[in-house]
Amino acid sequence: MTNTDTNILRAEKVSMRFGGFTALNDVSVTFPEGQLTAIIGPNGAGKSTFFNVISGAFPPSQGRIFFRGKEITGVPQHRFARLGIAKSFQITNVFPQLTALENVRFAIQCMSQRFNVWTPRGRFREMEEQAAALLQMVELDKHHHRLAMNLAHGEQRALEIALALACNPSLLLLDEPTAGMSPEETTAMMDLIIRLAAQRTVILVEHKMKLVMGISNRLIVLHHGELLAEGTPDDVRANDEVRRVYLGQGNH
Amino acid sequence: MTLANPQEELNVSGRRLAGLVALMARHRVAAVLGFLLVFPFLLPYEALAVNILIYGLFALGFNMVFGYMGVLSFGHAAFFGLGSYATGIVIVHYGVPWLPAILIGVVAAGIGAAVIGALATRTRGIYFAMVTLALSQCVYYLVYQLEDLSGGENGLRGVDVYDLNLPGLNLTLLDPLTKYYFVFAFVAVAVWLFSRILASPFGAVLEALRENENRARACGIDVARSKWLAFVISGLFCGLAGALNAIHLTIVPIESLHYHTSGLAVMMSLLGGMGTFFGPFVGALTFLVLEDVITLVTIHWQLFVGALFVFFILFFPRGIWGTLLHWASR
Numbered sequence: 001m002t003n004t005d006t007n008i009l010r011a012e013k014v015s016m017r018f019g020g021f022t023a024l025n026d027v028s029v030t031f032p033e034g035q036l037t038a039i040i041g042p043n044g045a046g047k048s049t050f051f052n053v054i055s056g057a058f059p060p061s062q063g064r065i066f067f068r069g070k071e072i073t074g075v076p077q078h079r080f081a082r083l084g085i086a087k088s089f090q091i092t093n094v095f096p097q098l099t100a101l102e103n104v105r106f107a108i109q110c111m112s113q114r115f116n117v118w119t120p121r122g123r124f125r126e127m128e129e130q131a132a133a134l135l136q137m138v139e140l141d142k143h144h145h146r147l148a149m150n151l152a153h154g155e156q157r158a159l160e161i162a163l164a165l166a167c168n169p170s171l172l173l174l175d176e177p178t179a180g181m182s183p184e185e186t187t188a189m190m191d192l193i194i195r196l197a198a199q200r201t202v203i204l205v206e207h208k209m210k211l212v213m214g215i216s217n218r219l220i221v222l223h224h225g226e227l228l229a230e231g232t233p234d235d236v237r238a239n240d241e242v243r244r245v246y247l248g249q250g251n252h
Numbered sequence: 253m254t255l256a257n258p259q260e261e262l263n264v265s266g267r268r269l270a271g272l273v274a275l276m277a278r279h280r281v282a283a284v285l286g287f288l289l290v291f292p293f294l295l296p297y298e299a300l301a302v303n304i305l306i307y308g309l310f311a312l313g314f315n316m317v318f319g320y321m322g323v324l325s326f327g328h329a330a331f332f333g334l335g336s337y338a339t340g341i342v343i344v345h346y347g348v349p350w351l352p353a354i355l356i357g358v359v360a361a362g363i364g365a366a367v368i369g370a371l372a373t374r375t376r377g378i379y380f381a382m383v384t385l386a387l388s389q390c391v392y393y394l395v396y397q398l399e400d401l402s403g404g405e406n407g408l409r410g411v412d413v414y415d416l417n418l419p420g421l422n423l424t425l426l427d428p429l430t431k432y433y434f435v436f437a438f439v440a441v442a443v444w445l446f447s448r449i450l451a452s453p454f455g456a457v458l459e460a461l462r463e464n465e466n467r468a469r470a471c472g473i474d475v476a477r478s479k480w481l482a483f484v485i486s487g488l489f490c491g492l493a494g495a496l497n498a499i500h501l502t503i504v505p506i507e508s509l510h511y512h513t514s515g516l517a518v519m520m521s522l523l524g525g526m527g528t529f530f531g532p533f534v535g536a537l538t539f540l541v542l543e544d545v546i547t548l549v550t551i552h553w554q555l556f557v558g559a560l561f562v563f564f565i566l567f568f569p570r571g572i573w574g575t576l577l578h579w580a581s582r
Contacts, residue, residue, distance in 0.1 A: 081472035093470070095463035106456050110472040113453035115481060120451045167472060 008033040008171055008201045009054060014063030016049050016225075023049040024060070025225045031171075036197040038204045038212035041222035042246055048090060048175065050222060051205045055087040055173045056080045067171070081110065086169035088160045090176050090205075096149035100140055100159055103148050104131035107166030134162040138192060154185030161192065172196060174204045178211065190215060209246065213237070221246065273580045280529045281447045285440050288533070298428035300544055304536050305435050306497045307520060309442055311532030313489025314517035319527030320450065321482050322462030327368060327384030328517045330391040331487040333509030335361040335494025340411040340504040341401055350413045354438070354495040361491020362484055364391065369483035373476050385511055392509040408504040425499070435496050442492055447529070449485060458482055462527075490517075523564055525574030534573045 009031040016024040024046045031037050041047050053060045059074040066072065067083060080086070095103050108127045113119075135141050138158040143151060148159055157177060164172060177193065178186045194215055196202060206212045212219065212233075219236040221229040223246070229239045236242055276283045292301040314328045339357030342348040348356065368391075372383045395402045402408055416423040416434065425431045449455055457478050460468040469475050498504045507513065516539070524535025539557065546553035568575045 076474070077469050078472050078474045081470065087470060089466070089470075093464060093467045095460055095467060097463055098459065102456075106460050107471045109453050109456060110468075114457065114473060114478070115454060117449045117452045117454040117481075117485070119453065120448070121453055121456060122451075124453070163467065163471060 006033045007031060008068060009203070010066040011050075011054060012064045012066065014050070014053055014060045014065065016046075016053055017061045023225050024053065026063075027222070027225075027227050028063075029220055029227060029230065031201065031203055032218070033201055035217040036193070036202045036204065036215060037218040037220060038206050038216040039220045039222060040206055040209050040212060040246075041228070043207070044224075045222040046225040047205045047207070047222055049225070051087075051090075051173065051175050051203075054203070055085070055175075081167040081169075084167065084170040085173065086164035086167050086171070087173040088157070088164050088175060088177060090179060092153070092156045092160060094148040094156055094159050094163065097147060099145050099147055100135060100151065100162075101128070101131055101144040103159055104134050104162050104166055107163040108134075111167055131166075134165055135159075137165070137195075138162045139188070152185075154181050154188065157181070157185075157189065158192065161196070165196070169200060171201045171203070174202065176205055176207060178206070178208070186211070270581055273577060277529070281444050284443050284530060284533060288436060288439065292429060292432045295541075296544075298432050300540060302428075302432050302435055302500050304533070304540050305432070305439050306493050306500060307516065307540060308533035308536035309439050309496070310490050310493035311517050311520040311524065311536050312443070312446060313486045313493065315521050315526060315532050316446070316449075316458070316486040316489070317482055318518070318521055319525075319531070320455070320458040320462065321479065322527075323479065324381045324518070325372070325384040325483070325486075326381045326511065326514050326518070327372070327386075327388030328486070328490050329509050329511055329513035330368060330384075330388035331361040331365050331490035332494040332497070332513055332517075333395065333504075334364040334391065335491030336498040336504045336508045337395055337402055337408060337494075338491075339495035340408040340498040343413065343498075344408060344410050345401065350416070350499060353413075354492070354499070357495030357498070358488055358491045361494060362488045364491075365484045365487020366480075369480045369487070373479040373483060385514070388509070388514060389511060392506070392511075395509055396506060402506075403504075405506060407506050408498075409502075411498045411502050411504060413499045413502075431500065435500065438492060438496055442489055446489065450529075454478075454481070519561060521571075523561065523571055525571030525577070528571070528573045528577060531571055531573040535571065538572060 007030040011027060011029045014024055014027045015022065027050065039047050039050060052058055054065055056072065056075060056077045064071055064073045067085060072083065095106065098106065105127050108130050109124065132141070132144065135144060138161055140155060140158055140162065143155065148156060151159060174193065178189050181189060190211065193202065193204065204212060216233055219231065219233055220227065221236060221242050228245065229236050229242050288305065292298050295301045310332055317323050317325050335357040338360030339353045342356050343350065343353045368384060368387045371387060372380055375383050396404055414425050416425065423430050425434060457473060460473065461475065461478060465475055494508060497508065520535035520539050521532055523538050524533065525531030542557055542560065543553055546556050564571065570578055
């Protein structure tokens with residue numbers, strides 16, 4: 001496979017079955033480089049399963065995933081960060097008893113010093129500076145020395161994004177980054193995502209369609225584990241199928 | 253930020269004791285060694301002090317996996333025992349001098365940890381504890397059966413190292429205080445190495461695995477390989493403790509491989525404070541002194557130590573040192 005197009009990620013006929021239940025059925029999607037793509041769909045549409053498959057949490061039952069034209073199906077999770085693919089989890093996932101700065105510094109350290117049992121950590125001054133820069137980017141620069149567990153929910157999510165950014169990813173995968181957030185926190189997170197998307201490809205799973213309509217370049221709509229529609233927000237909004245299964249429910 | 257351990261030892265702020273605690277944490281190697289240097293003069297007899305050194309080192313090594321990485325192994329007797337037997341066997345059967353014999357003991361424990369760790373790190377939680385327990389019992393029966401080499405049930409006798417034959421120094425281990433400082437020299441190097449590893453980037457990997465394995469994986473950590481490496485390093489320290497014990501006792505009892513010995517490491521770590529630098533030595537000290545004192549009163553000393561252990565687990569789960577740190581830093 002050669003990387004002839006501008007797609008950074010491509011899912012080819014991906015299916016996922018858990019026992020007798022088919023969570024994903026023959027989904028083929030491409031993600032163009034540099035765009036912010038949102039994956040949406042009603043509850044149980046297979047969004048999270050699709051997210052987990054493309055982010056390497058588990059391999060699909062069938063089908064293949066390509067990153068920059070190179071197959072990454074079944075590649076162990078820990079290699080993704082080094083490939084330049086980072087993710088944030090649906091449920092906040094940080095190192096609770098480390099400070100914010102230690103959290104990020106660890107993630108930076110993971111890029112180069114995984115099995116160094118000898119050099120004192122304090123020698124890596126540049127890592128601390130990079131960590132401070134990342135904390136500033138996610139607006140946590142006032143909280144360097146607070147334990148992650150003592151940060152507010154929105155701050156923890158921001159910290160998690162900083163952890164994901166530590167590997168300087170070209171592809172950032174976010175699973176419902178605004179889950180459980182207050183309206184103010186949601187607005188701040190959306191602003192952050194827009195800023196991040198200016199520099200890299202972002203794929204975002206979101207339940208609330210309204211949130212992503214305004215900021216996405218592209219939308220992918222899943223329904224019952226199948227690809228229902230894809231296109232610009234306007235295309236998707238105009239799609240009768242989508243209106244029927246999703247927008248028609250009235251509560252979104 | 254120059255400190256390695258993010259736990260209580262770090263989270264101290266502006267109180268009376270806090271400064272002292274922070275100072276000790278910053279100079280943790282010096283603090284441990286300073287105490288151990290004068291320690292034999294605080295105890296009724298030196299043999300007890302040597303025991304505390306050796307078991308403190310054993311618990312320290314165990315604590316790397318248990319306290320810092322947060323994984324419960326129930327098979328560390330295998331590494332203590334392998335270190336003991338390898339050192340004992342090369343001294344008794346092959347007449348190897350004490351220093352290479354100790355190194356051989358450490359390497360043997362490391363190989364044992366590499367094999368057991370390769371199998372055990374595929375599992376998690378209670379399964380990890382069970383696999384390590386089962387494999388360490390395999391080592392026990394293997395050594396038990398190799399009677400010609402290991403002495404079987406009677407243990408290995410005749411690990412007689414008395415004269416150290418150091419150039420320019422005429423030291424004999426028959427003098428209890430000399431023996432103490434002989435063991436202390438090894439423990440000092442080990443404690444320094446241990447602190448160095450904790451302060452390294454790999455030390456941060458241990459903490460991250462304890463805090464959140466999934467996140468560590470997403471950050472790019474090969475969880476199985478990192479756990480394996482920690483397991484091997486931990487095994488090396490426990491092997492050194494075992495090797496020193498062989499020379500200290502002049503015999504290697506088969507019990508050093510028994511799962512009871514694994515239980516000792518767990519108990520001492522919990523009693524002293526898991527995941528603290530001083531905890532293992534505090535735990536070994538408490539356990540062995542209590543054993544020593546209560547044995548004078550009743551042969552059922554285990555009953556009392558057991559009760560105390562339960563008391564600590566219920567009311568002071570941070571252990572003795574962990575609780576002190578917590579109070580000081582509150």
